[in-house]
Amino acid sequence: MPETTVIAHVRAKTGQQEVVGAELEKLLIPTRSEPGCIRYDMFVDANDPAHFVFIETWESIDAHHVHLEQGHMEGFLMACKGTIAEATFYHLENR
Template structure:
């Protein structure tokens, strides 16, 4: 199974940037200990602080899907309900 790269874009509502940021930061350490997690890095746009990007590498799609079903992701979603304007995930494969 090929390694899976995930690019997740999270856009917080303008009045919820710090709340969303704090909740996203909580995900980092616990996710990095999950089976299959190779890389899990959070970025914040320099010009639009409401825009966050997770750049992730997983050893398999199955283990990434386990991550997506984890309790800490459910807790994040509950804590940020109504605070996120958009969320998109791209599953990618490195080709070069």
């Protein structure tokens, strides 16, 4: 299977960017140590502090699917319930 790159956009609701940003940062260390994770980097839009972007590279789409089922991902979703305005994910295959 080819490597998979994921571009994830997460936008916090108005006034919630501090909470969402802090919870997203908690994902960095455990995710980077997951099997199949090649790259997992978080960015904040310089013009919109409520907009977070992740650039992720995984050994395969299956590795990314396993990532989404990890306890730290579930914890993030519970901690941020009601604080996220939208989230968009793009799955890109390397050619």
